[in-house]
Amino acid sequence: MDRRHKEILQRKRRELVSQLEPSDVYDGLLSRGILTDDMIDEIKVRALEKSSRPRRDQARQLVKYLETRGSRAFTAFLECLRETEQHTLADLLESGDSAPVSAPLPVPTQPTIIPLPVRKPVDFKKPERDDIPEDKHLVKPTTLLIAPTQNGTEMPRPPRPRSESIPFYKMEANPCGICLIINNVEFDTNSVLKNRKGSDIDSEKLERRFRALNFEVIVKRNAKCKHIKHELSSLAKKDHSAYDCCVVVILSHGTEANHNRFPGAVHGVDGLSVPVQIITNYLNGQNCPSLQGKPKLFFIQACGGNMRDTGFEVSSEEHTAVRLDEQVDAIPTSSSSDSLSLSDEPDARATLPTPCDMLVSYSTFPGYVSWRDTNKGSWYVETLDRILEYNATTDDLATMLIMVNNEVSQISANGLYKQMPGSFNFLRKLFFFQVPKT
Template sequence: MEQKHRQILQRHRLNLVKALNPEDVCDKLLSKGVFTQDMIDEIQSKATRRDQARQLVKDLETRGSLAFPAFLDSLRETGHNDLAELLQSGDGVHRPPVISVQPSPIPLPVQNLNHTEKPDKPDIASPRLVPLRPESLPVHKTYSPPSETVVRPTRPRRDSIQCYKMDASPCGVCLIINNINFEKASELNDRKGSNIDCDKLEKRFKALNFEVTVKRNLKSKRIRHEMASLAKKDHSTYDCCVVIILSHGTEASHNRFPGAVHGVDGPAVPIQIITNYLNGQNCPSLQGKPKLFFIQACGGGEKDIGFEVSPDDVQPSIGGIDDEMDAIPMSSSSDSLSTASDELDARASLPTPSDILVSYSTFPGYVSWRDTEAGSWYVENLDRVLEENAITDDLVTMLMLVNDAVSQISAKGLYKQMPGSFNFLRKLLYFQSSQS
């Protein structure tokens, strides 16, 4: 396929995935010799219509120079005229034809220079007097018909960004570490309500076609061990990897990802070390694939009391009376960053953390609130947004919805919380969905 046609398909991938019915088009592409039966079978093996449409567009880009016009014909033959016109226009803008107007000769009447009277009303029947100066003669020009509005191109659409491949079944491994009961020596309280968070996320990521594993009440060394085991796993048949950590948290020295999470024995493991286990150098089978980390833990001990805004700006939501924090003071960098010589992450230098996204329940340095009866604000809204929006929105867009929802809640009618993320993804990420 020509590069310009491939770029058009990539630019309008979202429109195609949302509106295209692959069943209608596949037979046409097969009859035109664009697709083989094996390719049709692979497309039809996908679980949802959206996944089938993504595979169809992906395969189409690999075909010859006749694939694009054949695809346009197939769209028209199956009633997808809007999609066909969108692709044919190249940039999706319909421009009216430019009409060239040729000047017609205008008779130049002889003007009586001695006539000085001005009529009370214009003589409509009389010809228009044209001065004999050359600059006032009609000029050759082009114009757009006044009945049509010329739409000028705007800033590039975000559907020109490529999407990660997310059609493996299962899509990937999801590891959930749920620390609830902390040892007395750790001087950390038990995290009541965390099981509610864990159950929600386990069900949610299973619904998104992930292979979910839950580990509970892990000591700090065991957290490292589980991450090392996950890194040694062969992910070559998967498209993604997810790590969710529900625990107490704190600040920690870092040069990439802030914060640290506590084991039930007390010591903390820095987030940057946790992410390093799965980076491109330490886990080759996940190279180029998205690695997602969701952290429900405090980023420090500071409480945010927010600032006043107009009542019209937000719809305040009051947290529960049993809201608790997931924080203790900042941990020692020497303790939290120390590793044995044979640790997987013990490296003199690390590559750029591409294809990694870390979503934090709160801004670095601040506490994260958890209702002992209903679970944490962050997980409650993350689960809701994934349920409502995974079929249509990409991950980054959904995380902004989570940020907005959590920012409007108040603990004890006073304290606020602001989630955020460190995003090193290179493409849009759409989860699989059980809905078509």
């Protein structure tokens, strides 16, 4: 939808929400290809969850969807309003569409360019090898490949040594740290959660990957809520003095939750949930002293809510990979009041911030579902595993997670739904994994 039509819908949103009868226009928008059955069901379900004013909530969500449905959506919506005799709203939108176009801004005058005198270049002495201070952290440049693209091709790139301008975490211990993987697959029948077929594939991939990156890996399968907390408590009580890092991976269903730091919550197989901010608290500087100043990494493959992202239109140059028969890791939004249970009182002494040296990587944006292929595993884990395999030798973790974001954003479920991973990064330095020497 072009910008002018979006602005009209936004200016007239109050009138649309208060007067529109959305159920009358669904069939017309469906027949014109503006909405799908899944999108209409989504609008109705979300309105029923709020329940107080379902018609207004449906109208509000419908207007939001229309803004993402292409250049034909506005005209088709007007036609549907006329067909269902909602002429007052149609006239309101058409009057906004006929608003005069503002005059273009004047083009600035091209300034006169005066060339500066050319100075003779200074002949700097090229240092000999002995002039360069030794740094065991520097990596010798080698010929490298980035991860394969969607069509399987590999693109070479110039070698890139690690940056000297930003400090990075020491990663020399053997093993470098503990990696705890909690893999919830089979959920209790009295919960509303479906079994997560394909999650074992994710778990096996990440177990192999983190072992290859020199972690001591612990895998727990089908953990109830209290067992998740127990495993995290046990991990926090371990002595990590001989380690340089700690990793927690959680593969489960997820939902929204009240928070003041890290959003989202993950479910045990009993249907009860643990907020992500409580998960991270187990390993913070106060509750796990032996990990103070060391990187603590959390990878969460779970939904952040129950909204489905239908994306927005882009030019034909942006290609996406279409996948069918995907599943989501979500249930309806939680209204639980489960909040932060571990207090962090201020300390008068000079110290590091409590949540520092943490990174939480989410498979999806807060509030949205996360997609999982029942045969290949989740989009997020499949992509993360591949990026780590090809790029851990040269790239820091934050850079690799941007690569993951980019690749996952180009996949779509059933040609319609999208997913956008992201992370909350509170690391103070660059983080490079240990990689096997070749």
